[in-house]
Structures are given as structure tokens and as C-alpha cells.
Amino acid sequence: MKLIFMGTPDFAVGSLESLLEAGHEILLVVSQPDRPKGRSGQPQFSPVKECALRHGLAVFQPEKIKRPEAVEELKKYDADLYVVAAFGQILSAEILAIPKYGCLNVHASLLPKYRGASPIQHAILNGEEYTGITIMSMNEGLDTGDILYQKTLALEPDETFETLHDRLMALGGVAIREALERMERGELHAVRQREEDSCYAPLIKKHMGKMDFSASSVVLDRQVRAMNPWPGAYTELSGKMLKIWKAEPVELNTKAAPGTILFIDRDSFTVSCGSGGLRILELQLEGKKRMDTGAFLLGSSLVEGTMLG
Numbered sequence: 001m002k003l004i005f006m007g008t009p010d011f012a013v014g015s016l017e018s019l020l021e022a023g024h025e026i027l028l029v030v031s032q033p034d035r036p037k038g039r040s041g042q043p044q045f046s047p048v049k050e051c052a053l054r055h056g057l058a059v060f061q062p063e064k065i066k067r068p069e070a071v072e073e074l075k076k077y078d079a080d081l082y083v084v085a086a087f088g089q090i091l092s093a094e095i096l097a098i099p100k101y102g103c104l105n106v107h108a109s110l111l112p113k114y115r116g117a118s119p120i121q122h123a124i125l126n127g128e129e130y131t132g133i134t135i136m137s138m139n140e141g142l143d144t145g146d147i148l149y150q151k152t153l154a155l156e157p158d159e160t161f162e163t164l165h166d167r168l169m170a171l172g173g174v175a176i177r178e179a180l181e182r183m184e185r186g187e188l189h190a191v192r193q194r195e196e197d198s199c200y201a202p203l204i205k206k207h208m209g210k211m212d213f214s215a216s217s218v219v220l221d222r223q224v225r226a227m228n229p230w231p232g233a234y235t236e237l238s239g240k241m242l243k244i245w246k247a248e249p250v251e252l253n254t255k256a257a258p259g260t261i262l263f264i265d266r267d268s269f270t271v272s273c274g275s276g277g278l279r280i281l282e283l284q285l286e287g288k289k290r291m292d293t294g295a296f297l298l299g300s301s302l303v304e305g306t307m308l309g
Contacts, residue, residue, distance in 0.1 A: 001180060004079040006030040007048040011169045012085035015106050016051055018173030026057050027077045032088050033061045065089045074098055083176060093140050103138040106172045110134060110150055112198035115143035120164050122201040124226035130154055133172045135179040137190055146190035149179040160228040206231040213258035213309055217249035217276035235308045245290055246282035259309040267294040271308055
């Protein structure tokens with residue numbers, strides 16, 4: 001098939017690479033404009049643009065995809081289909097109507113669950129046993145189009161955003177390739193989303209990493225894993241930010257105010273929660289490097305009874 005591919009972050013690279021491997025002709029890659037990044041503030045290419053340039057593909061980076069000049073640029077290409085994966089801009093009805101077979105979206109959840117910007121984090125936060133990839137026929141709504149194809153993935157008990165993102169990135173590549181194979185054979189059948197089963201996954205913001213130890217240890221463990229690596233789950237220790245990178249929920253026979261450090265051993269310390277305790281295994285104190293808790297404790301005067309938060 002002759003395709004236009006739209007995507008921006010790492011997640012979309014898996015789909016682009018898979019389509020190229022399958023022999024589809026990518027007429028154009030559309031990605032977000034180069035943005036300043038890091039301390040230098042120098043504009044950097046998006047991961048999708050970097051991938052496209054490695055393969056010698058044409059790249060288009062409109063500031064606003066809905067502007068007339070951007071729409072006219074898209075119309076220059078005789079594409080059968082547009083494939084969109086985490087592009088970052090909403091397509092207008094005019095754009096959706098350009099390609100012969102419409103526009104497909106590669107979405108990182110089992111729709112109608114987790115429409116929106118952060119389906120991966122919310123699958124972890126909500127303790128889902130399964131998530132996956134949905135290939136959806138796009139309409140003007142936010143992830144509301146008909147479901148064409150899905151592949152399911154079981155979450156691991158210690159799944160973080162980073163690990164689940166990478167697994168779903170690879171699965172997205174498999175799913176879009178298989179979906180297009182079925183489309184060419186006339187085997188794709190649209191299924192309307194059940195609105196009553198839908199839920200929204202809003203954009204992750206920094207404040208969502210703040211830990212509240214009155215919650216259960218199970219909920220806090222999910223927060224630590226979902227916010228890894230950004231923004232990180234964090235609390236305070238002696239007036240300094242303390243990021244928690246790895247933890248595990250444990251049962252407790254004793255009770256203390258939430259946030260109290262109850263036990264300290266060679267490799268960890270355990271904090272009292274609303275129910276249960278959270279054993280801290282890896283952390284980072286403000287101004288210091290990320291480290292195992294055991295290494296942190298070697299140079300710390302931390303004592304049992306200290307309060308976090």
C-alpha cells in the first residue's frame with residue numbers, strides 16, 4: 001500500500017519500522033516540528049523524524065496540521081491510507097477524507113478503555129491485568145473511532161511505564177502490519193466502541209508523582225511504577241525531595257502514622273501506609289544520584305520513626 005505515516009515519539013517508531021519491513025511504500029512522514037530540548041535549548045528531531053531520515057523518507061513538519069497550506073501539502077500525495085501513531089495533533093474532517101481508505105490509528109490500550117494521552121500509565125495505576133494495542137478507524141473524536149483490530153498483552157507484576165511502553169511499541173508494529181494484511185484480504189470488520197465502557201486517561205503532569213502515604217501500599221507501588229521514569233514518584237525527607245524508583249508492597253503486623261519509617265535493614269527501609277507497608281528498594285535524594293537503598297543507607301543517619309512527606 002501507498003501510505004502517509006504520522007507520528008512523533010519513540011512509541012510510533014515501532015509502527016513505522018514495521019510498515020517499512022512489510023514492504024509498504026511510505027510516501028511521506030509527518031511529525032511534530034523540532035523542539036528545544038535539554039540544557040542547550042537546541043532544537044532536536046523527533047524520534048520518528050530521525051527514523052524517517054535514516055530510511056531516506058520525505059518528512060513534513062507542520063506547526064498546525066489543520067492549516068490550509070498543510071492540508072494542500074498532504075493532498076499532493078496519492079496515498080491509499082494514512083497511519084497515525086501518537087502524532088500529537090488532531091486531524092480535521094477534511095484531512096480524514098483525503099486518503100482512499102481513510103486513516104488508521106495505532107493506540108496503546110484496549111479501547112474503549114483509556115482514550116487520551118496516557119493510556120500506558122493509567123493501565124498500571126489502575127492495576128489492569130491486561131492491556132494492548134487497538135487499530136482504530138479514525139473519526140473527528142478523541143480515540144472514538146471504530147475498532148478494527150486488537151492485540152492483547154498481559155502486564156508483568158513489576159511493570160513500569162518504561163518497560164510497558166517498549167513492549168507496546170513493539171506490539172503496535174506487529175498489530176498495524178497484521179491489520180493491513182487483513183485489510184488487503186478484506187478481512188477487517190469495524191466494531192463500534194461501547195461508550196458505556198469508555199474511560200479517559202488524561203495527560204500525566206508532575207504533581208501526579210506526589211506520594212500520599214495514607215493510600216494503600218498496593219496503590220503506592222503502582223504509582224511508583226507508572227511514574228517511572230517521568231515525573232517519578234516523590235516525597236520529602238528532611239525538607240528535600242526524595243524520589244522513589246523501586247518499591248514493593250508488604251504486609252505489616254504493626255500500625256503507625258502513614259509515612260513513618262518503621263523498619264530499616266541492610267538493603268531497604270519500610271514505610272507505613274494507609275494499609276500495609278511500602279518497602280523502598282531504590283531511591284534518589286535531591287542533589288544526589290539514583291541508587292539502591294542499601295548504598296543510600298551506608299552514608300545516611302536515617303533512623304526508624306522518621307516521617308516522610
